[in-house]
Amino acid sequence: MKSSYYFWTDISPKWRERKFRVVSLVIFIVLWYVLSLWIRELPTPVETATTFYQLITVGEPILGRTLQEHTLASIKIVLKGFIIGTVIAIPLGIIIGRYKLAENLLNFIVETFRPIPPLAWIPLGFVLFRGLKETGWFQIISHLLGLGTSVAAMVQVFVVFVGAFFPILLNTIQGVKAVNPIYIDVARTFGATEREIVWKIVIPASFPNIITGIRVGLGVGWMCVVAAEMIGGSSSGVGLFIWDMYSIGGGSAEIVCGMIAIGLVGYIMNEVLLFVQRRVFKWS
Amino acid sequence: MELTLKNITKTFDGFVALENITFTVKEGEFVCIVGPSGCGKTTLLRIIAGLEEPTKGEILLDGEPLSHHERDIGFVFQEYGLFPWRNVLRNVEFGLEIRGIPKEERTRIAKKYIEMVGLSKFERNYPHELSGGMKQRVGIARALAVNPKLLLMDEPFGALDAQMRNILQEELANLWMKEKKTVLYVTHNVDEAIFLGDRILLMTASPGRIKEDITLELPRPRDRASPEATALRKRILETLREEIIKSL
Ligand SMILES: Nc1ncnc2c1ncn2[C@@H]1O[C@H](COP(=O)(O)OP(=O)(O)OP(=O)(O)O)[C@@H](O)[C@H]1O
Ligand SMILES: [Mg+2]
Numbered sequence: 335m336k337s338s339y340y341f342w343t344d345i346s347p348k349w350r351e352r353k354f355r356v357v358s359l360v361i362f363i364v365l366w367y368v369l370s371l372w373i374r375e376l377p378t379p380v381e382t383a384t385t386f387y388q389l390i391t392v393g394e395p396i397l398g399r400t401l402q403e404h405t406l407a408s409i410k411i412v413l414k415g416f417i418i419g420t421v422i423a424i425p426l427g428i429i430i431g432r433y434k435l436a437e438n439l440l441n442f443i444v445e446t447f448r449p450i451p452p453l454a455w456i457p458l459g460f461v462l463f464r465g466l467k468e469t470g471w472f473q474i475i476s477h478l479l480g481l482g483t484s485v486a487a488m489v490q491v492f493v494v495f496v497g498a499f500f501p502i503l504l505n506t507i508q509g510v511k512a513v514n515p516i517y518i519d520v521a522r523t524f525g526a527t528e529r530e531i532v533w534k535i536v537i538p539a540s541f542p543n544i545i546t547g548i549r550v551g552l553g554v555g556w557m558c559v560v561a562a563e564m565i566g567g568s569s570s571g572v573g574l575f576i577w578d579m580y581s582i583g584g585g586s587a588e589i590v591c592g593m594i595a596i597g598l599v600g601y602i603m604n605e606v607l608l609f610v611q612r613r614v615f616k617w618s
Numbered sequence: 619m620e621l622t623l624k625n626i627t628k629t630f631d632g633f634v635a636l637e638n639i640t641f642t643v644k645e646g647e648f649v650c651i652v653g654p655s656g657c658g659k660t661t662l663l664r665i666i667a668g669l670e671e672p673t674k675g676e677i678l679l680d681g682e683p684l685s686h687h688e689r690d691i692g693f694v695f696q697e698y699g700l701f702p703w704r705n706v707l708r709n710v711e712f713g714l715e716i717r718g719i720p721k722e723e724r725t726r727i728a729k730k731y732i733e734m735v736g737l738s739k740f741e742r743n744y745p746h747e748l749s750g751g752m753k754q755r756v757g758i759a760r761a762l763a764v765n766p767k768l769l770l771m772d773e774p775f776g777a778l779d780a781q782m783r784n785i786l787q788e789e790l791a792n793l794w795m796k797e798k799k800t801v802l803y804v805t806h807n808v809d810e811a812i813f814l815g816d817r818i819l820l821m822t823a824s825p826g827r828i829k830e831d832i833t834l835e836l837p838r839p840r841d842r843a844s845p846e847a848t849a850l851r852k853r854i855l856e857t858l859r860e861e862i863i864k865s866l
Binding site for chain 1: 664667668669689691692693695697699701702703704712713715716717744745746764
């Protein structure tokens, strides 16, 4: 009695948080177990854990690749699309957020393209990239991205790019617009040029929003790559792995393992960026 | 530096905020502008700082148009305007950075001014870790660090409690006697104006005009409770009261 009382009321909030995390995980696994007894197709937690171990150590039966190899392949694609998206979205967001003319010119286009789901770009991506495959610049870009001659990989990177682009763009625009005008006035009284205002005021002041956009964008990109890999043409990736396991019939434990890998990677990416965010913004 | 305003008028979409403002602030003078809320005091300072264009009229610094001088003006804002992403030292360094002063020298200069406002212990702190009074000290240090010839202050102590305001007024008076800057100081606190100013410009309610130009012949350091100060305060308050009633 007494010890269980202390279990719940430990003074350190950090430890309490951890305990809650463990408790919720245990409850989840118990519920999962009960459910798996009931629905035969759902693998039990133990089956899943065993399969997971197999997949990590031995690999899957079709291509003989381990789960982490597949995951790493997906991560590489995500990072490529995400970095391109970031590099384009941030400057564009600053320009749209700061200059009315750019906003008037581009807002309509952005708002029309934004509702198109990233996955809806896949067919067009295949058509375009197949058509462009022989051109020099396609080969240069593909080479620079380390994608070889795979049109499918190019499409995946493109889909991730589309997915990551809009959250980063919109958050950047919002952040730039929300910059307290007094900071800009201060800079102007010191004689700052527009360039200095952008670099020394607008960018640091909107950084919290930009980082939020990056975090959301990376998350969306991660969802996109998995879905894009399922569509076909890819030679590796968690999405392909899950789809292959489904195609060979059954393999529900393997499918669940793939999903767990996706969830874990997404979780870790988010935590890393949250950590960066807290580190960089001790001022806010 | 001598500041001259000639017939400054400012309208916002037909709304007249300032009308025909003409006055001169002499080199080294501390001039306070007192007026009812909304009479255009902030707008006036912003025009002098070059943050806003006057609709009509002309501003001269040492006889030359403003555009040649923008960088010689320091502005202290009521809301402090400290950059939350920079610590105290880097905030004070900001203007020096814009002026292209090399890293080591600007750190040295910034530290000098931080010391002057008594915040040396807080150099590495971020604005959110400072009290209002400390923040405004940083604001003042930042404005002074570039050694401006004209200092514009817009109700710098308006957001502080009465004790803190008195302390900072005294510090500012001491600083001014040491540095001998030309200061244009906006406030709607009459006591503050009498404590600090060589001259007080009283403004009318909106549209703002100069109603009276009062020269203070009180000895420094000022005695807040002297009979002269009390009499003057009474007179100014009455005038202000009339203006405020007129504007209702
Ligand atoms: N950018 C602007 N656009 C339109 N109207 C403005 C603008 N700036 C100021 N005004 C108007 O001009 C008038 C004067 O404003 P200002 O801020 O200069 O007054 P103030 O004397 O500083 O007032 P307070 O004592 O409250 O600070 C106000 O009626 C205000 O609404
Ligand atoms: Mg004001």
